[in-house]
Amino acid sequence: MASKATSIDIAYRAGVSQSTVSRALRNSPLVNLETRQRIQAIAKELNYKVDKNASNLRTQNSHTLALLLCEDPTNDDSLINPFFLSMLGSITRATAQQGYDLLVSFQQLSSDWHADYEDSNKADGIILLGYGDYMDYEQKLEKLLAQNTHFVIWGAEHNNKSVLSIGCDNHQGGLIATEHLISLGRRAFAFLGDASSHSPEFRDRYLGHVKALRCAGLPVVQERQISAISTESAGYHAALALIDKGLNFDAIFAASDLIAVGAIRALKEKGYLVPEQVAVVGYDDIPVASFANPPLTTIKQNTQLAGEILVESLLKLIRGQSVSPQLIPTTLVVRSSCGIDHTPIA
Amino acid sequence: MASKATSIDIAYRAGVSQSTVSRALRNSPLVNLETRQRIQAIAKELNYKVDKNASNLRTQNSHTLALLLCEDPTNDDSLINPFFLSMLGSITRATAQQGYDLLVSFQQLSSDWHADYEDSNKADGIILLGYGDYMDYEQKLEKLLAQNTHFVIWGAEHNNKSVLSIGCDNHQGGLIATEHLISLGRRAFAFLGDASSHSPEFRDRYLGHVKALRCAGLPVVQERQISAISTESAGYHAALALIDKGLNFDAIFAASDLIAVGAIRALKEKGYLVPEQVAVVGYDDIPVASFANPPLTTIKQNTQLAGEILVESLLKLIRGQSVSPQLIPTTLVVRSSCGIDHTPIA
DNA sequence: CTGAAAGCGCTTACAG
DNA sequence: CTGAAAGCGCTTACAG
Incomplete structure (x- = not known):
């Protein structure tokens, strides 16, 4: 050779x-x-x-972006949330289109992720993706900031204005999902998903949901909000917990499709008819949503567009151009899990 | 700073x-x-x-692997086959576990992919993944070989013994899927998927299928094999074409879950009962399979294990250790799309 | 155990 | 328009 x-x-x-x-x-x-x-x-x-190593060494930039998937470690190790998988696909495409390479990594496997990439000159910037516990990595973001690392973060807008966040409009998503259910006559709502500041995206969905209830003059019943991380199994158990409380409800807004799918399974096991007795709306529009039984009404996040904006924004940041956080509008995808006009139960 | x-x-x-x-x-x-x-x-x-650029330049190796997703360009641009997405996840994990980085790229966007990575010293080796048209990139493989590039290819075993292929045992998968249907009393089979040498994986599934028919003394009816690429829409149209022929059939073996899901949609539209009149088996066990209606019986490929073996084998190749092609066994996942004991129609 | 030195393969001022 | 030279930040013989 x-x-x-x-x-x-x-x-x-x-x-x-x-x-x-x-x-x-x-x-x-x-x-x-x-x-x-x-x-x-x-x-x-x-x-x-x-030789990229030589030219990068010389020019001190790598033409490479790093994608860090920070997943909830409580997830089954073998399963990546399909929503992020879809984001991964669109980010890969968008990166390639811009003539950059993409380095992919998972957080759990590298305790020192905040420094691993840009510092070792393998990437010019970082995209952070994940429904993690935001509290957990708040300090890590500080460190990234302190090091002047270029990064964008997927998700809710951040308190710290120096952090560039790109995300779908979760508040709006929660709002339109709930308005849709209300328009069909639902009155007694449950929310399945963490609504604390640990999950800012879920919380925004929850806040949108609450706003819709308020606007419609409906009560916000604390007991019907059950915390859950974004897995099918968490959704299943959250719905069981809800049922166990013995409260009336005719609609569930789940913070993610996986939660919704798990909840539907629990409802059916307990003999509830979906959507006749309980309407369910999810969030994400993952592929499974259209195959759920009944097919799931959900809030679609445009992952294609999201990937492009994420990459473009990061590139601007790297080039020193000004960028501001962006909120991508969501759309309601109506399927049959919320049924049609309904006579309120409560 | x-x-x-x-x-x-x-x-x-x-x-x-x-x-x-x-x-x-x-x-x-x-x-x-x-x-x-x-x-x-x-x-x-x-x-x-x-500084990785400096150390890589000096040591002449990059501790990075490249993953090339070569997808069928006829696919909808925004959708990556969920099976490959799942492989992508497991490969990412396996690579990280070995202390390597992973560079991800799509073929379509780079006409010169065979050279882009290893030659530019950004990766020590390449993993090729995709249901592409194998004929198309046969020459590219030759080029990789000629350049002494280290690579492994996911899929069917290759004629050229210098090409290291790792894949699931498609022949066995086709065999057990068909045997299962036969054991339930099905007799008149259709196969949906390309069975030509352009899709060696599908062809192996087909050959396994044919073998099971032969062993059971059942006829192999050419007219009931309809070509299709791996999309839901191709499966839908293939099933319509099958129905249009006016032939009797009580079982469909689809070369992939996406094809199966599309076929079920077509069958239902045309008034067939699944599984009562027509049993359907898919291939891959993508997440959607369990949510199909009826839930899809399918052949599961162990993507977790596959990713690990792919990465390990490539690393061995890079280190100059001996490696041989591996066939990963598949398993049958029984759900309700093939129903239960059935009285043959033909 | 430690240091001075070469060199990986580029890019880019500097000089002509 | 072209070339000689420096230097990016490491690793690793070589010499002590």
Whole structure:
């Protein structure tokens, strides 16, 4: 096996200096057109590629973005939340479209993630993605900030204005989901999902939900809010806990589709008819949503657009351009899990 | 912002040479234990990280693996096959566990993918993943081989013995899926999926299917094999085409879950009862499978294990250790889409 | 056990 | 338009 061609090999064949080769390959107008083309032809012939390590070392930037998936460690290890998988796909595409490479990593496996990437010069910036416990990594964000690391974070808007967050409008999502249920005649609502400041995205969904109730003059019943992380099993258990309380309810707004799907399973096991007795709305529009039984009405987050905006914003940040947090609108996807017009039970 | 600390900064503070710092940070026993610890403490304090570009350039290896997702370009751009998304997740994990980084990329966006990664020294090896048209990239594989690139390919075993392939045992999968249907009394089979050499994985599933029919003394009816790529919509149209032929059939073996889900939709639209009149088995066990209506019986590929084996094998290849192709056994996941004992119709 | 030095393969002022 | 040279931040023989 011949070892890889370097710019020196090309210089030798072309009878020019290595500097000229370097310039020609970057298509510098400084180099005579004919020489440039000759050099490029030789490079192609030798299957030459610029050594990124060398050029990055020299220029001190990597043309690489890092994606850190910070998932709730209580999740089953083998399952990544399908919503994030979808985001991962769109971020991968958007990154490639911008001519950057994408380094992917999971948080749990690297305790020192805040420093691992940019500091080791492998990435110019970081995208943080995850429904983690925000309290947990608040300090890590501080550290990133202190180090002047370029990063964007997916999710709710952040208290600290220096943190650039991009996310879907969770408040609006919670609002329209609930308004839809109200318009169908539902009156007694339960909310399944953590609504504390540990899960700012879920909390915003909850706040939107509460706002819709208030606007409609409906009561907000604390006992019908059951905490749950975003898994099918948490949704299942949250719904069981709700049922156990013996309270009346005719609608469930679940903070995520996985929770909704688990809740539907629990409801059916306990003999409830969905949507006749209990309407259910989820959040995310993961692929499973349309295959649930009944198919799940949900709030769709545009992951395609989200990935693009995330990447674009990070790139702007890296280039020193000004960027501001963005809220991406969500849309209601109506399927049959909320049924049609309903006579209120309470 | 202070610029990043280098080994020289540490050397200065520790009052030793830069060489000693480098050794100490790699925990070399050559360096006096006390000195080593002092240096490591200073490094920690300065939040120092080795510059990977520099060390990679020097050592000529990158501790990075590249994953190339080669998807069928006829797919909807926004959707990645959930099976590959799941593989992506397990590969990401497995790579991190081995202390490597993962670079992710899609084929369509880079015409020159065969050279982009290893040649530019950003990755030590490549994992190729995709239900592409194998004929299409046969030559690209040749090129990879010619360049002595380290790579593993997910999928069917390859004619060229120099290509290391890791995959699930598609033949066995097709066999057990069909045997299961036969055991339930099904006799008139249709196969939905490309069975040509363009899709070696699907073809192996088909061959396993045919073998089971032969063993049971059942006819293999050419007209009931309808080509389809792995999308829900292709499955839908394939099933419609099958129905249009006016042939009798009481079982469908679909080459993938997406095809199966599309086929079920078509069957239901046309008034067929699933599984009463037509039993359906899919392949992959994607998340949607359990939520299909009826829940889909399918062949599960162990993506967790597959990711680990893929990464381990590639790493062995890179280290020059011997590796051989591996076939990962599949398992039958029985749900309700094949129903129970059935009186044959033909 | 430690240091001085070479060199990985580029990019880019500087000089002509 | 082109070349000689410095230098990015490491690792690792080589010499002591």
